[in-house]
Amino acid sequence: MPQTETARNETPLAAPADPRGAPGARLSPVPLGAATLTGGPLAEARERNRTITLETIHRRCEECGAIDNLRRAGGLLAGDPVADFQGAFYADSDVHKWLEAACWQLAETPEDDALRARVDEVVAVLEAAQGEDGYLNSYFMGERAARRWTNLRDEHEMYCGGHLVQAAVAHFRATGERRLLAVAERFAAHVWSVFGPGRRPGADGHPGYETALVELARATGDPRYAEQALWFVEQHGATPPAIGGRAYHLDHEPLAAQREVVGHAVRALYLYTGATDLLTELPESAASLDPAVDALWRDFTDRKRYVTGGGGARHDGEAFGAAWELDDERAYAESCASVAHFQWAWRMLLRSGVGAGGGAGELRDAMEQVLHNGLLSGVGLDGEHFFYVNPLADNGGHRRSPWFGTACCPPNLARLVAALPAYAYAVDSVDPATLWVLLLAEGRVRAEVAGGTLELAVTTAYPWEGGVRVEVVRAPEGECGIALPAPGWADAPVEWAVDGVGVAGEAVDGFTVLRRRWRAGEVVSGVYPLAVRPVVAHPWVRAAHGRTALARGPLVFCLEQADHPGVDVRDIAVAGGAGAEGWEAEWRPELLGGTVVLRGEGLARPAPAPDAPLYRSAGAREVGERERVAWERVALTAVPYRLWANREAGPMQVWLPEV
Amino acid sequence: MPQTETARNETPLAAPADPRGAPGARLSPVPLGAATLTGGPLAEARERNRTITLETIHRRCEECGAIDNLRRAGGLLAGDPVADFQGAFYADSDVHKWLEAACWQLAETPEDDALRARVDEVVAVLEAAQGEDGYLNSYFMGERAARRWTNLRDEHEMYCGGHLVQAAVAHFRATGERRLLAVAERFAAHVWSVFGPGRRPGADGHPGYETALVELARATGDPRYAEQALWFVEQHGATPPAIGGRAYHLDHEPLAAQREVVGHAVRALYLYTGATDLLTELPESAASLDPAVDALWRDFTDRKRYVTGGGGARHDGEAFGAAWELDDERAYAESCASVAHFQWAWRMLLRSGVGAGGGAGELRDAMEQVLHNGLLSGVGLDGEHFFYVNPLADNGGHRRSPWFGTACCPPNLARLVAALPAYAYAVDSVDPATLWVLLLAEGRVRAEVAGGTLELAVTTAYPWEGGVRVEVVRAPEGECGIALPAPGWADAPVEWAVDGVGVAGEAVDGFTVLRRRWRAGEVVSGVYPLAVRPVVAHPWVRAAHGRTALARGPLVFCLEQADHPGVDVRDIAVAGGAGAEGWEAEWRPELLGGTVVLRGEGLARPAPAPDAPLYRSAGAREVGERERVAWERVALTAVPYRLWANREAGPMQVWLPEV
Structure with missing residues (x-):
């Protein structure tokens, strides 16, 4: 890796965050190249990402016109940027995230000429697409240029810009080249010419830019970018509100005053991540955020996180639910929220280090929990189908998609997986x-x-x-x-x-x-003692009442229909405590790319009649004995949650009903 | 009531539906005036509706400008109909529904001069607001007139028109006057000059107009309105789609082919109600709808209806969930869906009658179930606060509101309650x-x-x-x-x-x-044997696993925090079968306006520590014994679900966890 001077550190660090030398930092990651994964499911996920997912996402970005949008904006492709624009107004961000992912991969495999050529081409497209004034967003071109920066609440310009900057930082850290970093610096300078003290107020309706600015400061050695990030974070909840004052946008009160995890899950988790970066980088001037970040982590961890590490209980508003509201079949648990959760926990761990009372073990466990369960569940074993939503129970209708109209999740998963080794050591x-x-x-x-x-x-x-x-x-x-x-x-x-x-x-x-x-x-x-563990939830989690989940080590398991011919998974129950003493782990090399399954015994009720009533009055004694039905013993096979929905569709459940 | 000639029946029938003489009808309602309610909770609800709710809604319609919108459209009030328009684009419908409610009340209390004067004034406003061509909608005036009928999918013109027609029919049936009926006829003629065979295609994005047209046919004796209704119903699912082809709008396939209850709950239930009317009125030409209506009723009743009679499991899209997806704390169960459910069941009962294999008892039970639980829960005991959403569990945050930006529910409840006696006999x-x-x-x-x-x-x-x-x-x-x-x-x-x-x-x-x-x-x-009944749900209803609800007669009960000082309702469980043998009903004249409560004994766990973990590994034996905690006996008081949230806020639950 070429060596390039930066203000604080001599060499760029090929990792998503580089807190070396930051006054509030304890740990620093071991970069890609110096840290490698060579075997096991994380390495396999990463190899699938390299060989299939990165290729797939690039193809989708071409098919959906997201790269062409940028080419037209830069005059590299004939056509009208406005009339010919394809996709959602935030389609640029998919390209930026793909580029970041590709760069992290290149950091480890710089000999991959095909990937490098593709990266170079996209970097050139972005260089061309940037305006004289530093603006870069292929949607707000032509007659739409008048709308630039007029609707920070809804139009994702800072979100797209944040991913541009993160891609640029990754490109610099992976290749040592400063071409895209220069684009990012021009973009940030442009933003700061519009917003800032004495200029226009404005917070980021979809956070992401804050974290990006902190890394831009670290990559360039220019601390002003971090100060700008702090200013943007502090604009949330300003009076009068800059972006409408809704909790959905984390704008209902100043972040420093926030104690409850609310609003759009991904936006919230990105904002908390940015605040954590600021506590690391500018611990004195950002000090008022400290109690908020701690309290928000506690609220998330103690009341609003799925056992799979997922976050966001509601489809409505892609939002967190109330405390202990964690429905399983309608869990939203967006893949992007899992990415954000992982990154937040990692940054908190880097900041607090170990032994300082910062809950390092809990933070590390959280990273492992979400990674091995509700994050990697987002990508299918084929590497080219993706979950946006990660429920904990399903009737067979929920399957991975090749792409989405809002395609935020696939490239977000890809950038995290590509950088995985950099999260492994510190x-x-x-x-x-x-x-x-x-x-x-x-x-x-x-x-x-x-x-x-x-x-x-x-x-x-x-x-x-x-x-x-x-x-x-x-x-x-x-x-x-x-x-x-x-x-x-x-x-x-x-x-x-x-x-x-x-x-x-x-x-x-x-x-x-x-x-x-x-x-x-x-x-x-x-x-490590990998006994099968029955897991129970706080008694106020309604969806887990009378249910137990099965875990072994960091893995949460589920029952899938594919392993239970002849009985509907919805008719399966387990003895109290999931009969956990009877469960045994078994290595199944031929199954799902090779996996451990849990084998045990459960009980199956006779299938309900097709016209079984939805409700019925029951004698007290009958109910007391939990339905006088002829339960039959049935052999159960539980598979890791991460691997579900890779076979024929059918019911799945994580929380197993007890009888 | 003045006698007026109609084609089929000599006198108008003061009831929301008048199937007398329809070839597919078995039963006909006994009209308001001939049927009265003099005591008990239905009469009390109606009296509250008469003395408080009707007044309140009229005042809100004035405060929110909904009547002024119409006054301006008719030149009765200075101002620009477009620039000065207030509220949602479907605000007219609130006025129409209030007018319908007021008319049903007037049918029984024609001596109420104040109410009559108010009705007369609104009728005059509507007469003035109607265009030369018969169009009537105060939103699509001025420069917005060019948008009339261009977006049936989203812009609710037919929905508003349907409520106009229903108000006109009620006005005619209640007063014998034909003034507003003439407005409705002109409106329907206008609609039919735009849409119809050989003219423009178009289905109703928010159904309601179909049912209205059938009653217009009955009120006027002109069968062509019913034929128009059939044409509009058959436009759903047309190729190419007239309104986008989405299940949300019931446009994914022809209604005759639909077998699963999907999409926006209120729209769906209104459409099914209209189809039922058509099977009553035009049994031969509408015959293809018959299997659909039957199958949809079965799907709703057997798989998608709350124990309170509510419908619509999802906030997202205000939609039905999948089969057996009936989460309690996030139940949507919109009050309007309860109104629609009641009306659909009633019309199916009128159509099939008793003894014809049409499930009359089930239909009557459904009317009673939703009325006494998830419908009347929509109005507070003060008569002036309303639920839009009717969950079956809550942490204390859900309270009735004085009004809504989308205020469909309050006047919808009011029109149903005002007409209650007309639903009581046939x-x-x-x-x-x-x-x-x-x-x-x-x-x-x-x-x-x-x-x-x-x-x-x-x-x-x-x-x-x-x-x-x-x-x-x-x-x-x-x-x-x-x-x-x-x-x-x-x-x-x-x-x-x-x-x-x-x-x-x-x-x-x-x-x-x-x-x-x-x-x-x-x-x-x-x-009637009003024993306390434990109710259990189909085993695939995840939210009811390991839980029992308490019912007595048609009433479903719940535990509210207000009755359980010293213990959080979320920490209360009951013995298997809700210990139903030990429950006793007790009349409490001082409570909630006078109510029966159920008194029994439950168990309370010690309150979880504030920092209790969200999940924990548990030894198999510990879980098997359902947590080794010191359960304490606690006296329980369950109140009718309909009456919840009329006291201080706190947790509530219908489905009681068993230990």
């Missing part, structure tokens, strides 16, 4: 001799820690199996720490050994830190 | 000597049956108490029948007696018919 500014393992997966990591380079090779079949083997490939002379996750779901600490000899690690806030003078060739080994 | 064209009692309530009825006049005085505290006393005030010479409901919820037939001597009635399809030569002064008496 180094520590306070405890500079320690390497933190955030995501467990087979792969390698090479990090600069105090004293030198620490390089590890991780061998594991996690999360299918609990065994983890970490070989020290290279180590500094002095003592350093390897911090391994101690997940909250584990009912016993992992017993770690070095070369077979048990070692007592230091338990710190959701991690176990093994500190010593490491020598190359030493092997750390341990086994 | 005479029979096939069994002309029998009077059918459809709604049990204290009151009087005077009906012409074969052989003469049958007049009854009903004394009852139903549904608070089961006892019913029917005194024969006048009877014809020959044998005639008094048909009393035999509700499906009753677990034993009522033992009827005449002057204390048991009589064996004829059980016919949800009714018991007592036939004899009646003499004035004879008293029929019986007692």
Whole structure:
């Protein structure tokens, strides 16, 4: 990777966030290239992303005209930008997100000439599409230019701009080239010529630009971009309101005063992510946001998050529901909200670090929970069908789509998956001799820690199996720490050994830190306890009343119709506690690309008659015995939620009814 | 009431539908004036409607400018109809519905000069607002006139027109005056000059006009209006689509081919109601609709109706959900859908009559179920606050509103309540000597049956108490029948007696018919078995899993926070079967205007800690015993669902969790 001077750091860091040197930052990611994933479901997801999804999304962006819109805006294609515009007014953002994803991939596979050529072409299109004044949005061209920046609430110009900037940062960090970064800087300068103190007020109706500006500051070394981001965040809830004052847009009160997670789920989670970035980058001037971000995380985590990590209970307004309102079959849980949740948790973890009372273990667990469940569920095993909505129960009608009129989710998933290795490890500014393992997966990591380079090779079949083997490939002379996750779901600490000899690690806030003078060739080994866990919900979650979910390690499981011929999944119940003591995990190499399933025994009621009444009066005793029906024992197979809807359609449920 | 000639019937019938003489009709209502309600909750609701709600709605229509819009359109008020228009583009319909409601009230209280003066004024406004060509809609005036009839899908012109026609029919039937009927005829002629075979295609994006046209045909004796209604109904699902082809507008396939209840709940139920009218009025030419209407009723009743009679599970699109998708806390169950449900069931009952295999008992039960639960819940006990949405569980945030931006529900409820007595009894064209009692309530009825006049005085505290006393005030010479409901919820037939001597009635399809030569002064008496009934749902209704609802007679009950100090209603559970054997009904004259409550014993868990986790792993045994918590016995008081949210806000639930 070419080295380029930036103000704070000598080399760009190939990761979605680069908090190195930020006054409020504790951890920094190990970048793409230095961190790799070589086996297991995360690596497989990433390989599918590289070989299929990136290609598919680029093709869709061509078919739907999103790239042509930009080509016309830049005069590279004949036609009228207004009359010939295709797709939604925010179609540019799909191109930007694809570009970001492609860049993260290129960071690891710079030899991929075809991908590089495609990236170069799109970068050139964006350069051409940018106006003299720095404006760049292919929708607001021609006669629509008069509408630029007139409706921040609804017209997504800052949202599109945010993804442009994020793509530019990724391009710079992946390739070292500053071409697109220059476009982003011109764009940001243009925005700041329109908005700002003494100029026009205006908050972002669909957040995303705030986080982008913080990374632009980090990539360029120009702190003013972060200050602009703070100004935009503080415009939310201004008096008079700049964007209408509705909770939907997070504009009902100043963010610093907000304590409840409300409104459009993706917009909210992006805004909280931006606020977290600001607390990292500008901890003093952004300090008033601190209690808000903490309280919002608690409200989300304790009252409004699905067991799959999804967020957003309502189709209506794509919004969060009330506290404990988490209906399963009508869960919205947009894939983009899962992406945002993952990014928010990661940024909070980078900010607070471990051992500072910031809930590092909970944050890491959240990343793992949403990634392995409600985030990767967004992409089918074929890599080219996508969920926008991720319900926790279905009657067989909900299937992945090849594309959407509003196609935000596929490229959003792609950019996250492409950058996955960069989320897996972190180094520590306070405890500079320690390497933190955030995501467990087979792969390698090479990090600069105090004293030198620490390089590890991780061998594991996690999360299918609990065994983890970490070989020290290279180590500094002095003592350093390897911090391994101690997940909250584990009912016993992992017993770690070095070369077979048990070692007592230091338990710190959701991690176990093994500190010593490491020598190359030493092997750390341990086994995570992957017992089948029945999971119950807070009693006020109505959709989970009298139900249990099955989990094993970080994975949440579901029953799918495809595994239960002869009985409708909706007629299946389990004994109290899901009969969890009887469940066994089984590796099924031929199923769903290779997966662990849970096998156990349940009960099936006789299928209801087609004309079974919707309601009936029941004698008290009859109901007390939960319907005098002849339950029959039935063998059950539960598959990971992430893998559902990859076979023939049929009912699915996560929360299993108990009898 | 003045007598006016119509083609088929000598006198107008003061009821929302007048199927007398229609070739497909069996029953006809006993009109307002001849049928009265004098005591009990229906009479109280009607009295509140007369003294408060009608006044309130008229005032809101003035305050919101809906009547002024029409005054300006008619040149009765200075100003520009376009620039000065206030409210939603369908604001006219609120005025029309208020007028219909006021007319039904006037039919019974013609001496109410203040109400009559108000009716006369609004009628004069409508006369003035009508264009030379018959067009009448105060929104599409001035420069907007060019948009008339250009967007039937979205712009509600036919919906507003339908309510205009229904108001005109009510005005004619209530007062005998033809002024507004003439307006309606001119309007319908205008519509038919635009649309029709060989003219423009077009279906009604928000149905309502079809039912109105059928009543216009009946009121005027001109059958062409019914034929127009059939043409409009048959335009749904045309190729190419006239209104876009979406299920939301019931335009995805011809209605005759539809078998599943989908789309916007109110629009769907209005369309089905219109189709039912057509099967009554034009049974031969509308015959293809017959299987559709039957199948749609079955789908609604067996898979998509709330236990409160509400319809429409989704906020998103105000739509029906999938089969068995009936979430409680996010139930939409719009008050207008309850009105439409009631009207549809009534019209199906009038059409099929009793004993013809048309499910008369089920239809009557449906009317009673929705009326006493999810319909009258729409109006507060103060008569001036309204529910648009009627959920079955709430955390305390859902309260009735004084008005709405889209104010369809309040005047819709008002017109139904004003006409209530007309829904209570029916005479029979096939069994002309029998009077059918459809709604049990204290009151009087005077009906012409074969052989003469049958007049009854009903004394009852139903549904608070089961006892019913029917005194024969006048009877014809020959044998005639008094048909009393035999509700499906009753677990034993009522033992009827005449002057204390048991009589064996004829059980016919949800009714018991007592036939004899009646003499004035004879008293029929019986007692409906109002035991507390636990109600369970079809096992595929996820929101009702492990839960029981409490019912008594036609009433569904709920737990409200106001009756349970010291314990959060969300922490209350009941023993299996809701412990129904232990529940007792108690009359509470001081509570909620006087109501029966159910008193029983439940269990309360200790309040969850404020930081209780949303999910937790639980040992199998622990879950099997449904959480090892110290449940405490707690006295429970359940109130009728209809009366909820009339006290201080707090959690409410209909489906009670069992432990």
